Amino acid sequence: MLTKAPRGTKDLFGNEVLEWRRVEQKILDVCKDFGFQEIRTPIFEHTDLFQRGVGETTDIVQKEMYTFEDKGGRSITLKPEGTAGVARAYIEHNMQAEAQPTKLFYLIPAFRYERPQAGRMRQFHQFGIEMFGSSEATADAEVISLASILLKRLGIINVELHINSLGGPECRKKYNEVLKAYLNEHLAEFCSTCQERYEKNPLRVLDCKTEKCQALVSQAPSILDTLGEECKNHFEQLQSLLTEMNIPFVVDPNIVRGLDYYTRTVFEFISNDIGSQGTVCGGGRYDKLVEECGGKPTPAVGFAIGLERLLMVMEAEQGAYIHEPKRDLFIGAIGDTAIKTAHALVYELRKVGISAEGDHLNRSVRAQMKYANKIGATYSMILGEEELQTGKATLKNMINGEQEDLTLEQLVMVMQEKVK
Ligand code: ATP
Ligand code: MG
Numbered sequence: 001m002l003t004k005a006p007r008g009t010k011d012l013f014g015n016e017v018l019e020w021r022r023v024e025q026k027i028l029d030v031c032k033d034f035g036f037q038e039i040r041t042p043i044f045e046h047t048d049l050f051q052r053g054v055g056e057t058t059d060i061v062q063k064e065m066y067t068f069e070d071k072g073g074r075s076i077t078l079k080p081e082g083t084a085g086v087a088r089a090y091i092e093h094n095m096q097a098e099a100q101p102t103k104l105f106y107l108i109p110a111f112r113y114e115r116p117q118a119g120r121m122r123q124f125h126q127f128g129i130e131m132f133g134s135s136e137a138t139a140d141a142e143v144i145s146l147a148s149i150l151l152k153r154l155g156i157i158n159v160e161l162h163i164n165s166l167g168g169p170e171c172r173k174k175y176n177e178v179l180k181a182y183l184n185e186h187l188a189e190f191c192s193t194c195q196e197r198y199e200k201n202p203l204r205v206l207d208c209k210t211e212k213c214q215a216l217v218s219q220a221p222s223i224l225d226t227l228g229e230e231c232k233n234h235f236e237q238l239q240s241l242l243t244e245m246n247i248p249f250v251v252d253p254n255i256v257r258g259l260d261y262y263t264r265t266v267f268e269f270i271s272n273d274i275g276s277q278g279t280v281c282g283g284g285r286y287d288k289l290v291e292e293c294g295g296k297p298t299p300a301v302g303f304a305i306g307l308e309r310l311l312m313v314m315e316a317e318q319g320a321y322i323h324e325p326k327r328d329l330f331i332g333a334i335g336d337t338a339i340k341t342a343h344a345l346v347y348e349l350r351k352v353g354i355s356a357e358g359d360h361l362n363r364s365v366r367a368q369m370k371y372a373n374k375i376g377a378t379y380s381m382i383l384g385e386e387e388l389q390t391g392k393a394t395l396k397n398m399i400n401g402e403q404e405d406l407t408l409e410q411l412v413m414v415m416q417e418k419v420k
Contacts, residue, residue, distance in 0.1 A: 007122065008121050036105040039089060055261060060259070066113060083130060086104055086128075087293050107125070110126050117277070131143055131302060137241060140265045140285060150305075158271060162268050165227060165231060182221055257282055265284050267303070271309075280313055281305040286301070324376055328355045331383065333359065341383055342358050345411060379396060392408070395411075
């Protein structure tokens with residue numbers, strides 16, 4: 001127990017964490033280009049927020065949340081997703097008083113008590129964006145285009161964008177009736193979970209992952225046929241914007257998304273490379289959420305990308321990314337005085353931004369040179385009795401073997417020239 005991380009969690013270190021950093025940097029870059037600013041909200045919130053914001057009938061609220069009572073008797077929940085917290089912050093800090101739209105992004109760990117499998121963890125990570133204050137289809141297109149560019153910049157090719165519209169509350173109500181009528185005819189053939197969904201939230205049946213239900217659902221009447229005039233126009237506008245932007249998509253009436261808060265546009269980027277957990281990015285419009293959480297009616301649109309899945313897709317398509325270790329200079333030493341001098345020099349170099357390294361294991365000179373190689377040092381230098389006496393040492397280029405003599409006083413300046 002003590003030496004094993006909890007089920008559904010994972011340690012990130014070494015090469016892998018460097019790859020995460022690289023992906024996170026691309027995320028920061030794309031958000032900057034699109035004018036989205038970072039928001040960091042607490043890792044836990046009042047349980048009510050998710051009950052309201054995510055929805056009572058969702059799998060998340062019904063069975064997946066990490067909820068506990070704190071010592072003050074409050075019900076607290078670890079974030080199962082990012083949007084509700086950001087919507088809460090948007091209201092709390094009166095962001096609608098600023099120039100709209102408000103464009104925010106987050107990078108967070110999220111927690112869901114699910115059965116762990118490939119691409120499904122209990123602690124996972126999301127990159128998400130939210131755009132508050134615009135109901136125009138241009139906002140939907142901007143959000144989708146950001147995801148599309150990010151995937152492109154990460155070199156991901158084999159993903160497909162699926163879009164759908166769930167309409168507003170009116171169209172939704174109408175469709176629920178049409179859908180229920182269809183489901184009712186086949187109810188016995190659906191899985192037991194879907195039979196429950198039929199009562200509480202029939203739309204979710206379209207989202208069922210079992211093959212039997214998917215086959216039945218493919219025959220169901222399409223939500224797109226019950227859209228009212230305005231919702232239909234909105235969806236058509238989005239499609240023509242995406243076409244204008246040269247972003248390929250397919251209209252897929254079975255995309256409904258797992259959360260209750262969506263209205264109108266919903267979309268997913270789906271990969272075929274990582275098996276059944278293929279949705280890398282899911283998002284859409286949620287015009288009722290801010291109101292639901294206690295704010296003024298505010299339209300909003302956003303998405304979340306699961307970072308674990310994103311990295312799985314990248315590895316499946318491109319192979320593992322190897323980050324070679326690197327240091328500018330290794331300074332080895334032999335003898336007590338030389339060791340002191342070496343570590344002081346390492347410190348001087350680090351102060352001016354040169355990644356220097358010394359020996360901490362009292363190795364032999366041979367072993368120190370081996371270590372310098374292992375950590376990818378570009379240059380190396382060994383200090384001993386003689387170097388201390390003459391105040392001179394040899395700097396070796398580990399890549400081409402070239403050597404040069406210099407005084408220890410010159411070292412910082414010479415290295416600064418070299419790594420410039
Ligand atoms: P799924 O249908 O796969 O359960 P979801 O609809 O629950 O997904 P969202 O709540 O929309 O997913 O979350 C957005 C993204 O976060 C997903 O597309 C996925 O990439 C990622 N994600 C969701 N749950 C997990 C999890 N348990 N482990 C890893 N990634 C996850
Ligand atoms: Mg889920």
